[in-house]
Amino acid sequence: MDLLLKEKFLKLWKKYFNDAVLPITVYFSETDNGVKHAILPKGRSCLICELAKIWKGQSACYTGETLKCGGAKRYLGYAPGMRENFEYFLSCGIPGEMEGERYKQSPEIVLETQKLLHILPSKDKYVIFKRWDNLGETDEPEVVIFFATPDVLSGLFTLANFDTVKPDAGVFVPFSAGCGSIIHYPYLEIDKENPRAVIGMFDPSARPCVPKDTLSFSVPIKRFEKMINYMEESFLITDTWKEVKERIK
Numbered sequence: 001m002d003l004l005l006k007e008k009f010l011k012l013w014k015k016y017f018n019d020a021v022l023p024i025t026v027y028f029s030e031t032d033n034g035v036k037h038a039i040l041p042k043g044r045s046c047l048i049c050e051l052a053k054i055w056k057g058q059s060a061c062y063t064g065e066t067l068k069c070g071g072a073k074r075y076l077g078y079a080p081g082m083r084e085n086f087e088y089f090l091s092c093g094i095p096g097e098m099e100g101e102r103y104k105q106s107p108e109i110v111l112e113t114q115k116l117l118h119i120l121p122s123k124d125k126y127v128i129f130k131r132w133d134n135l136g137e138t139d140e141p142e143v144v145i146f147f148a149t150p151d152v153l154s155g156l157f158t159l160a161n162f163d164t165v166k167p168d169a170g171v172f173v174p175f176s177a178g179c180g181s182i183i184h185y186p187y188l189e190i191d192k193e194n195p196r197a198v199i200g201m202f203d204p205s206a207r208p209c210v211p212k213d214t215l216s217f218s219v220p221i222k223r224f225e226k227m228i229n230y231m232e233e234s235f236l237i238t239d240t241w242k243e244v245k246e247r248i249k
Contacts, residue, residue: 001139009228010133016236018248020152022132024054025141025221026183028125033138035061035128040068047072048178048201049209051129055147059130064123071177075184076127077120087111101205113175120187143186144224146217147210151248153199155236156217160197162230171197171217178206178216186218195220 013022038060041050045068054060064078073079083089085098087107093100104110128139135141146156161170174185181200189195197219201210210216219227235241 001135001137001141003137005225005228006132006135012228012231016231016241016245017152017155018245020149020248021055021147023144023146024051024129024131025135025139025144026127026129027140027142028120028122028127029140030125032061032126033128035059035126035130038062038066040066045069046178046206046209048182048206052209054129054131057131057134059128059134062127062129069179072179074117075120075177075180077122080119082114087114103204118188120184141221142190143183144219144221145182145186147201147214148217149213149248150215151244153215153217154244155241156197156219156227157199159227159230159234159236160217160219160223162234163226164194169194169196171199173199173202176200176203178203178209182216182218186220190220190222195223197223 010022013020036059038050047067047069050060064073067073067076067078070079070083074082085094087110088094088098088100090110091100091102091104091107093102104113130139130141132144146152148156157171161167164170174181176185178201181198181203185198185200186195189198197217199215199217201207201214201216
């Protein structure tokens, strides 16, 4: 991690976003990089809920064995196959056997959506989560994840579109589970010439894990570095943003 870039962002974030919550970062690694391993939770588990400890300043290292949620395993690449009857679980359910989430109209639509899902190459790798201010020189963050209120999100969205021509070239919003929107889809952008940011956390199942006025904004580090360098020449220095900034406490 470029520590000069780390400190530059911390100063600019404070300057233009007041005391808004710092982003967390995620990256896959061949080693655990000395980060404390997450413990397999008891009972039902959602990765988004578990990330609360990262927002509060802890760091955590996961593997396919310590991720309990089947959706997280799949979106992070540890379980390439669908669980049995998943197409019914996400849609109409099975009368007398399974209640469906009804996020898709039919099992057939679910099956078609799964054909489009690209599996991340995370097998046998660790996945490490750290808040931005806890990053060290040996960390190599690949995606930066904000959990943002509307005012903060408007700033991030506008900054991500600062150097783009097409209206959808800077940011997009895919239908996805919560963990898919903050990790899976941003990772699919990493190797592109002009990677886009992803707005997410629309998954009703994940909503209880975040504050009611919060969505996510996730961006590959390559794109995020450009956003940092644009901050001092962008709308953030105008009186328009000063008015918005005053509401960010």
